Amino acid sequence: MADHALRALMLGGCPVHELLERQVVRLARELVAAFAEEIPLYRRLPREELDGDITRITVHNLRMICGMFRERRPPTRAELAPLRASAARRAQEGVPLDALLAAYHLGVTRVWEHLFARAGAGDLDDVLAANRLILSYTGTVTSAVCAAYLGEREAMLSQEQHAMHATVSALLAGDRAALAGVRLAPGYLVVATALGAHPDEAGDRAGGAIAGRRKLHRLRTAFQRHAAEQVLSVLDASGGLVLVPLAGEPAWCEIGEMVAGAGRAAGVPVWAAAEWAEPGRVPAAAKLAEEVLEVVRGSGRPPGAHRLADVLLEYQLTRPSAAVAGLAGLLDPLRAHPDLLRTLTAYLETGLDRRRTAELLHVHPNTVDYRLRRAVSLTGLDPMDPAQLQRIGAALTARRQLGPHT
Structure with a gap:
């Protein structure tokens, strides 16, 4: 049994890994061509990248499979390292994870079909052993690629969020030095919001926190639909500020629909006070919007968009x-x-x-x-x-x- 376990996999009397090694470079080129033909995203990648990085990682995968067949063992951590690095680069480039996984799965399917399409009855034991190794390869590679890709995306998102929060803080503070080199919109609709609680937030602590984050994600996405540039926000589950980049001041009916749509998307009542301002006036607009919102909530106004003109008397009486x-x-x-x-x-x-x-x-x-x-x-x-x-x-x-x- 031990000798059998150590013996290289055979096909028609020839070691499978040797069959594969003889055609690694040619097969890699064929696989990359298949990626570009069958996966729309790969079709749009630069030729230089397909012929360079994508082909190199495909060659590495094929040689890794050769080693698995030769030694009858799963991929090693060292062999997976280039795959992790490649997945991180694809994340940086914005290649969707599903396209990346589709390429791996298409590649291993084509390799299997290429090697074992003509297997005979006498090859059954080794074909079954090869199948187990391929399943092991698929699971291990999928896990490694996903972990590296998502890790890189999380790091990028953290950097983006940090930069966004820094921009919001600088805008609200009127810090021109901190905004030097930052590309700002011609103006921002500054929206102070108060959010109702979603029913799912009443669940257990972990489930409630997840429901709160989902609510905020849906709210941000709804505001983003009205802007070509990145919406800036400082929000928690109870509300906060949203800065919607807009070239000019929108009609009030548009603001009302924007807030109503955000409430529908988030699945909660949303009270909002809004002021449009050029970047230099954002601090004053935010202060006024927050004051108006406080009056709106204190005077029992219904959810929706409100402005100073709606609560002039109440606002003045709060001074x-x-x-x-x-x-x-x-x-x-x-x-x-x-x-x-x-x-x-x-x-x-x-x-x-x-x-x-x-x-x-x-x-x-x-x-x-x-x-x-x-x-x-x-x-x-x-x-x-x-x-x-x-x-x-x-x-x-x-x-x-x-x-x-x-």
Whole structure:
């Protein structure tokens, strides 16, 4: 048995490895031609690369298979090293991994067919042994190539992300020195976002983290569809900033659709505030967008795209001022009567429609009338008076901004 294990594989009385060694160079050229013919990506590779690096690694593979057949053993780590280096180069060039694996699988299939197509009944034992070695080769090479390719891609992605974060940080800080030599877009749509939680994020810790990363990937991809250049972002599962490179300021309806599409892609509600700015104004635009978003969230606005014009009063009331507390204080007489305050709030939100107010509060319209009269008598503010109506609206907004205990 030991002698049999050490004996070279035979085919028709001739060692298989010798049959292969005699035609390594010619067969390598035929295989590379097959790659270019049957794998679309290889068809687009430069002739210099096909005749050079691709042919050399194909020759190496064929000689590695010769050694396997001669010594009846799987590939060694040293033999796999050139394959790993080649896979890393293909990753750097942007060759898709599926095309790379397709070339290996096509090559080994053609080698098998070339060597064993005329095998006879007396070759069965050695053909079966060769088949086991080929399966071992395929598994080992696939693992080595994938590991090297993905390792290189991960390193490249890490470098790209580091460069992207450095660019975002420099833009937000207005650091012109750090941006020297960086190619910037003519302008950026600066989008401050707040993201709802995806249902899958409520799973176990590892599963929830994966769901969060998938959510962010889908969100970035959705924004990228609107830009020809790389979208920049600083995001975590709860939201953050997205900088969409655009040549000019888009129409507001386009921004609304962009945010709505991002929400659909991510599968979560997305609140966003957006400002377009040239690179030098990105810091101010980001600050304003974040402030507007804070107002939007604090005032209970629905998901979607918002701008300063949508929350002018609420925004102004969030600025430091003694007037805010004074406005909120106009409704202090209602603090002991929460039903009156709820009625007054609903009455304004429904556009002074007493019937809709009654439906919202599940009371009779006459009850709405009674409560409104009581509110007027306690505060002296009558919503039927246009001037006082503005003061009531401002007072309600101020109360929301100051918090539930005002």
